[in-house]
Amino acid sequence: xxxxxxxxxxxxxxxxxxxxxxxxxxxxxxxxxxxxxxxxxxxxxxxxxxxxxxxxxxxxxxxxxxxxxxxxxxxxxxxxxxxxxxxxxxxxxxxxxxxxxxxxxxxxxxxxxxxxxxxxxxxxxxxxxxxxxxxxxxxxxxxxxxxxxxxxxxxxxxxxxxxxxxxxxxxxxxxxxxxxxxxxxxxxxxxxxxxxxxxxxxxxxxxxxxxxxxxxxxxxxxxxxxxxxxxxxxxxxxxxxxxxxxxxxxxxxxxxxxxxxxxxxxxxxxxxxxxxxxxxxxxxxxx
Amino acid sequence: xxxxxxxxxxxxxxxxxxxxxxxxxxxxxxxxxxxxxxxxxxxxxxxxxxxxxxxxxxxxxxxxxxxxxxxxxxxxxxxxxxxxxxxxxxxxxxxxxxxxxxxxxxxxxxxxxxxxxxxxxxxxxxxxxxxxxxxxxxxxxxxxxxxxxxxxxxxxxxxxxxxxxxxxxxxxxxxxxxxxxxxxxxxxxxxxxxxxxxxxxxxxxxxxxxxxxxxxxxxxxxxxxxxxxxxxxxxxxxxxxxxxxxxxxxxxxxxxxxxxxxxxxxxxxxxxxxxxxxxxxxxxxxxxxxxxxxxxxxxxxxxxxxxxxxxxxxxxxxxxxxxxxxxxxxxxxxxxxxxxxxx
Numbered sequence: 001x002x003x004x005x006x007x008x009x010x011x012x013x014x015x016x017x018x019x020x021x022x023x024x025x026x027x028x029x030x031x032x033x034x035x036x037x038x039x040x041x042x043x044x045x046x047x048x049x050x051x052x053x054x055x056x057x058x059x060x061x062x063x064x065x066x067x068x069x070x071x072x073x074x075x076x077x078x079x080x081x082x083x084x085x086x087x088x089x090x091x092x093x094x095x096x097x098x099x100x101x102x103x104x105x106x107x108x109x110x111x112x113x114x115x116x117x118x119x120x121x122x123x124x125x126x127x128x129x130x131x132x133x134x135x136x137x138x139x140x141x142x143x144x145x146x147x148x149x150x151x152x153x154x155x156x157x158x159x160x161x162x163x164x165x166x167x168x169x170x171x172x173x174x175x176x177x178x179x180x181x182x183x184x185x186x187x188x189x190x191x192x193x194x195x196x197x198x199x200x201x202x203x204x205x206x207x208x209x210x211x212x213x214x215x216x217x218x219x220x221x222x223x224x225x226x227x228x229x230x231x232x233x234x235x236x237x238x239x240x241x242x243x244x245x246x247x248x249x250x251x252x253x254x255x256x257x258x259x260x261x262x263x264x265x266x267x268x269x270x271x272x273x274x275x276x277x278x279x280x281x282x283x284x285x286x287x
Numbered sequence: 288x289x290x291x292x293x294x295x296x297x298x299x300x301x302x303x304x305x306x307x308x309x310x311x312x313x314x315x316x317x318x319x320x321x322x323x324x325x326x327x328x329x330x331x332x333x334x335x336x337x338x339x340x341x342x343x344x345x346x347x348x349x350x351x352x353x354x355x356x357x358x359x360x361x362x363x364x365x366x367x368x369x370x371x372x373x374x375x376x377x378x379x380x381x382x383x384x385x386x387x388x389x390x391x392x393x394x395x396x397x398x399x400x401x402x403x404x405x406x407x408x409x410x411x412x413x414x415x416x417x418x419x420x421x422x423x424x425x426x427x428x429x430x431x432x433x434x435x436x437x438x439x440x441x442x443x444x445x446x447x448x449x450x451x452x453x454x455x456x457x458x459x460x461x462x463x464x465x466x467x468x469x470x471x472x473x474x475x476x477x478x479x480x481x482x483x484x485x486x487x488x489x490x491x492x493x494x495x496x497x498x499x500x501x502x503x504x505x506x507x508x509x510x511x512x513x514x515x516x517x518x519x520x521x522x523x524x525x526x527x528x529x530x531x532x533x534x535x536x537x538x539x540x541x542x543x544x545x546x547x548x549x550x551x552x553x554x555x556x557x558x559x560x561x562x563x564x565x566x567x568x569x570x571x572x573x574x575x576x577x578x579x580x581x582x583x584x585x586x587x588x589x590x591x592x593x594x595x596x597x598x599x600x601x602x603x604x605x606x607x608x609x610x611x612x613x614x615x616x617x618x619x620x621x622x623x624x625x626x627x628x629x630x
Contacts, residue, residue: 064625066621066625069629133504134503155488237486237487237488237489238483238487238489238627240488241627241630246624253449253450
């Protein structure tokens, strides 16, 4: 009797899980395996072209310093953007979770999520209008300041960072907000009644307890930013060549899919290594 | 139009071909498939035209190799004519059967790629340039040297396309080298290294380019002649420059496949395509430059293809692009990526 029950449970679990697994297989596993396969080919197996298995695409990464330089640049960009996102998002999330109450919180929340509803390309182009010389920012600054300044941030690393931080900030605000909301107010009250200063409360109670949320948000930002290509290309101009844009070039400009796939998997490996190395720190933060 | 009818009538009289179906292989939307032109051609000759399209030169060659006899006219870029002639895919052209051929610019008719194997294998049809255009707001009179791209006065207001081959060829022009036989790649690299700080951004599309130029963000930027013509006709303040150092040119020819069974009918169609009457109407819709001197002379004075590209002095400065080997292509791409990564 208990045997059949257990079997029924298993069957039900399998049925409930199957859509998710099917989805993962079709949307993640198959395309990724196809790309993994391509990365070992000399040419695409379409249109009757000759191809064979090779490691040359992976070797190409090490043959010139170009790719390593770009990867390093992209990792730095990822770090800067992640750091800025965390620094800006934490106070926002704190205000949302602990200061504002009721309907205002809903309104503020909507404002945080609102950018998500517009296409990311539209957001990037709006930034282009703001940042360029004689653009919105330039005119605004000159309208306020009595002396003449030239503000032209377009086509610089600053423009890329601004665009990326704006795109990814909501992730960190949301994860930090969830962590902060779970934090019991009575802990803060207890600390206060025991005479702890505001800074002590922040460092000893609020920050450590909301760290899991901040780290989850940081990982959510870091990984896509390292591989980003649209923001660097549109906002960075000449300064906008990163590892992601080189991969994009392989796919859309020079049609060297095998090399593009190999470069993508090297990026995946490097990001996984970084997360693995950081994992002891991350795990300690979660406890 | 009367002349056109007479010439075609003359051709028809000289050939036994009548009411044939000609199969044309070309890029889609590239001149040979304009409705009004085909209707007029069919009316004048009785021949009907069927099109098939390709999306890359490789595809075009594959189609010719695998479907012998299926095509009568094929568009071949001069950089590919020699290779295809060597493969035996193209028939030698009998220019005496193409009345309008006498008006073809001798420089094009004698092009050594089109005359691969010692005989003409492609009738020069259209051509265009890659050079640069300037903002007339910054240049009251257009410059005559490509060195303006390196002029510190325009730092941050220069742009080129994000393309390794084009960048290398522009630098080859600036260093006085033959774009088809670059001997000193180090000089090219040094020249491009100097160019990089001048550049604000790379342009990716005609639309990009026109927007940057309209906003005054750019003072000078590499551009294609056809795109410049369209930008000027839209009223943008730009002037296309063919500098003293030269410009990169491409030349498209109409060829007859060796396996075509309707070669005489094919000649009438090629003749129709290089005819001034057709070209003048096509130019009004936005055409590349013509290789036919009579057609160029028949254009209105204001036409870009006449005022800029119709000048023989301009044509003399052009270096027509030859095939680029895969090795060279890879070398140029690596150089370009290295320069971009160093920014």
